[in-house]
Amino acid sequence: MTLQQLKYVVAVADFKNITEASRKIFVSQPSLTASIRELEDEMGIKIFSRSNKGVTVTNDGEQFLSYARQILEQATLLEERYKNPKGGNPIFSVSCQHYSFAVNAFVDVIREFGGNKYDFTLRETQTHEIIEDVAHLKSEVGVLYISSKNEDVISKLIRKNNLVFESLFTTNLNVFISKSSPLAEKPFISLSDLAPYPFLSYEQGDFNSFYYAEEPLTEIDFNCPKVIKVRDRATLFNLLIGLDGYTICSGIISHKLNGADIISRPLMVEDKMTVGIVTKKGIALSRYAEMYINSLKKHVGIKS
Numbered sequence: 001m002t003l004q005q006l007k008y009v010v011a012v013a014d015f016k017n018i019t020e021a022s023r024k025i026f027v028s029q030p031s032l033t034a035s036i037r038e039l040e041d042e043m044g045i046k047i048f049s050r051s052n053k054g055v056t057v058t059n060d061g062e063q064f065l066s067y068a069r070q071i072l073e074q075a076t077l078l079e080e081r082y083k084n085p086k087g088g089n090p091i092f093s094v095s096c097q098h099y100s101f102a103v104n105a106f107v108d109v110i111r112e113f114g115g116n117k118y119d120f121t122l123r124e125t126q127t128h129e130i131i132e133d134v135a136h137l138k139s140e141v142g143v144l145y146i147s148s149k150n151e152d153v154i155s156k157l158i159r160k161n162n163l164v165f166e167s168l169f170t171t172n173l174n175v176f177i178s179k180s181s182p183l184a185e186k187p188f189i190s191l192s193d194l195a196p197y198p199f200l201s202y203e204q205g206d207f208n209s210f211y212y213a214e215e216p217l218t219e220i221d222f223n224c225p226k227v228i229k230v231r232d233r234a235t236l237f238n239l240l241i242g243l244d245g246y247t248i249c250s251g252i253i254s255h256k257l258n259g260a261d262i263i264s265r266p267l268m269v270e271d272k273m274t275v276g277i278v279t280k281k282g283i284a285l286s287r288y289a290e291m292y293i294n295s296l297k298k299h300v301g302i303k304s
Helices: 003-015 018-024 029-043 059-083 100-113 127-135 151-160 233-243 287-299
Strands: 048-051 054-057 091-096 119-124 141-146 163-172 174-178 199-202 227-230 247-249 262-266 272-280
Touching: 003 018, 003 029, 003 048, 003 059, 018 029, 054 059, 091 100, 091 127, 091 287, 100 119, 100 287, 119 127, 127 141, 127 151, 127 163, 127 272, 141 151, 141 287, 151 163, 174 233, 199 233, 199 247, 227 233, 233 262, 272 287
Parallel strands: 091 119, 091 141, 199 227
Antiparallel strands: 048 054, 141 272, 163 272, 174 247, 174 262
């Protein structure tokens, strides 16, 4: 088994088509097919099922690809650290829920390591995709929260995918509202105060249950007749302002990124949320990931 063979199977899995993969990685289709079959014979498994429509990954192949991606990531880190530590092309990815401090930390990494050439990715995405991204090493770090309501399901997913959750901070629940909202003058906000206004939450696609919700309280937890689901932070904040809406959150906001029109107020409930980072177990972090995590701690007020 060689690193080249691992790169081949990952490419085929990504493109789901041998012809397309061979074109993208500049290898002839017969050579690519022969290399994958040799690897399958050596490992004693079928990685792909082939048909006229392309290829699909088998159950054995899914597990094999998970290990293959880990090995390739570690090989990249080795080359980056020892072969060309200063002159390489930095590659780093983060998947996170919609937190301004996660963006601020990402900016810190680019300012420190970006230079003239880099390939960085920040995905503000759905909860299940964060776990999937880190599990398959599409992202080196994930940022999400756990609460008493979702802890069993999220923790089970984290363990199942061989991930580690490290707490950054635990906080009481807050609401984001517009500074022009009728609720803005209140020092504390109750659930009954929120009833007349639309509740804005992030849509979770095929996993749209309260276990995966980005908000630690959902419409099923309290009397909430008006609900609007969105996909991105800018839309949510625009609706907060335009409709006097609200969302339930950690309360940490960056006015530099999000402007001064959004404010935070404590929510009068006993629930708490723990925001933390998700990484792959047993994988050495790159210097970009290490700095990102340190910057996260700085932006949420954790002193080193």
